[in-house]
Amino acid sequence: MSYNINEKGYYGEFGGAYIPEMLYPNVEELRQNYLKIMAEPSFQEEFNALLKDYVGRPSPLYFAKRLSEKYNTKIYLKREDLNHTGAHKINNTIGQILMAKRLGKNRIIAETGAGQHGVATATVCALMGIECIVYMGEIDIARQAPNVARMKMLGATVVPALSGSRTLKDATNEAIRDWINNPVDTHYIIGSVVGPHPYPDMVAKFQAVVSEEIKRQLLEKEGTENPNYLVACVGGGSNAAGTYYHYLDNEAVNIIAIEAAGHGIDSGESAATSVLGKEGIIHGSKTLLMQTKDGQITEPYSISAGLDYPGVGPMHANLYKTGRAEFIAITDDDAMKAGLDLCKLEGIIPAIESSHALAVFEHKTFKPDDIVVLNLSGRGDKDLQNYIDYFKL
């Protein structure tokens, strides 16, 4: 059995492309071409050169000595926080902008909630001199002023979504409407391993550089490619997919996925999709999502903007369903504490998303000779105001 995608675009029973007919030509064009384009030597060359000289890859695999001493196990941090723009998202947007160019597209659209994916998209559009339109809920525009300013400085047009709850899902609807109206010249850059096939697979493959590097770096440091555990936080699931990718079918390596419990799983304010979710269709793919009895999507909650998503990508739904990955839900409070701990122990201020992953060490005991590789998906600069408010700094 493989935990990777099959020819039909499914991970087990999850995935597929459940899209309106008017979107079919766009998605089908991408589906027919993405693997071919990614395999071209010139694509690989350009992708790898940008990852190296623009993003700053490979990101270090750092042995966290004092954190390891505290928890009496061997902890390595994969330092995606050191990437250009401060997180893993840039790996995917670099890949997709190169894909868009080869498909002959000269206009990029994206949707963003907290603005992180919008900034990563605006960045690569500036890099390539391509027009960039980012849809964002009106409420989110007000909440995320610094990221809106960044996108504007990078030359993007930020278009407010004024319908519904005026947040992420409404921005997604606007982006889809735009794509239907502009099928020929426009590419839609999706920011996580979500959406209709082939997006989850394409994004996972762009992020897979993370596990490719972990294998090489761990071999050098520990004499083995295999850690005992891989740990990553899951919003939509792209940094986690990248961390797991080359280990998915290697069951000697245990996989841990961390979700956001918000104020607690039973509090009604949570984003713990695997526990609370049911099978359904969101953003064109069949997966697990939080929904009401009549199938309406439930508004998620997490202190971390990047984990505040009502679904998970189909890869993760399958990892949950098959038991290949262990899912742990971490509350706001436990994440914030783990984040501050990392600051004091290692001199690294993590993104609040990554802080959720770091809380695993308070929730699970590892053996002294276990090797645990944790993906530090991003840095905490963007979250400073949240840390200030929470800890009354």
Ligand SMILES: *Cc1c(COP(=O)(O)O)cnc(C)c1O
């Ligand atoms: C966006 C984001 C996440 C969540 O997205 P995934 O697709 O689940 O990786 C996690 N960490 C950081 C730092 C982010 O910016």
